[in-house]
Amino acid sequence: DQQVKQNSPSLSVQEGRISILNCDYTNSMFDYFLWYKKYPAEGPTFLISISSIKDKNEDGRFTVFLNKSAKHLSLHIVPSQPGDSAVYFCAASAKGSARQLTFGSGTQLTVLP
Amino acid sequence: DVKVTQSSRYLVKRTGEKVFLECVQDMDHENMFWYRQDPGLGLRLIYFSYDVKMKEKGDIPEGYSVSREKKERFSLILESASTNQTSMYLCASSLPRGGGNQPQHFGDGTRLSIL
Numbered sequence: 001d002q003q004v005k006q007n008s009p010s011l012s013v014q015e016g017r018i019s020i021l022n023c024d025y026t027n028s029m030f031d032y033f034l035w036y037k038k039y040p041a042e043g044p045t046f047l048i049s050i051s052s053i054k055d056k057n058e059d060g061r062f063t064v065f066l067n068k069s070a071k072h073l074s075l076h077i078v079p080s081q082p083g084d085s086a087v088y089f090c091a092a093s094a095k096g097s098a099r100q101l102t103f104g105s106g107t108q109l110t111v112l113p
Numbered sequence: 114d115v116k117v118t119q120s121s122r123y124l125v126k127r128t129g130e131k132v133f134l135e136c137v138q139d140m141d142h143e144n145m146f147w148y149r150q151d152p153g154l155g156l157r158l159i160y161f162s163y164d165v166k167m168k169e170k171g172d173i174p175e176g177y178s179v180s181r182e183k184k185e186r187f188s189l190i191l192e193s194a195s196t197n198q199t200s201m202y203l204c205a206s207s208l209p210r211g212g213g214n215q216p217q218h219f220g221d222g223t224r225l226s227i228l
Binding site: 004006009010032034036041042044045046089091102103105 | 117118122145146148153154155156157158161203204207209214215216217218219220221222224
């Protein structure tokens with residue numbers, strides 16, 4: 001039972017345009033959400049996060065939106081750059097010890113020059 | 114900057130061998146985690162630890178054990194390696210929940226092949 005789902009395995013976007021990556025979750029106890037970026041042969045790098053008390057968090061070109069009623073979050077990258085090409089994982093955490101994360105299966109973003 | 118170091122980038126072992134994967138973090142983090150990453154499955158939690166000598170099972174602990182004798186070091190042990198344990202293994206660390214919402218910081222991973 002996948003509690004965090006990324007339904008698009010891949011996404012291609014033209015350089016300079018907006019990239020929108022989507023993520024859905026089923027567990028109502030999740031209250032902290034994160035996006036990680038992963039290049040081949042490297043570990044995931046933390047990108048941006050959002051707490052369930054907010055519906056938007058912005059950091060430079062990256063914005064995460066949270067729709068709690070729909071149990072949906074999205075990552076917007078504007079403008080997209082070729083260096084953004086990577087696998088993006090969304091993750092969620094519920095209240096509890098150690099804050100373990102549940103990850104989605106990832107979306108491969110390719111930004112075309 | 115947080116540094117999580119995994120002892121090997123690539124490792125090849127044989128079926129039935131006992132395999133040790135080592136992870137060290139330099140930020141005095143209480144929490145440490147072991148994941149495996151497989152295509153189409155994302156990252157799945159194997160074990161985690163929130164204190165020295167403490168461990169808890171994650172989603173897929175079968176065939177694995179862990180050891181945390183010192184705060185900075187968390188070891189993953191494959192008791193008797195099997196081919197279905199061929200995977201990318203990722204270690205992570207984080208501050209505890211009492212420090213507010215904190216992201217996990219990952220090492221670069223160990224690509225383990227079991228022949």
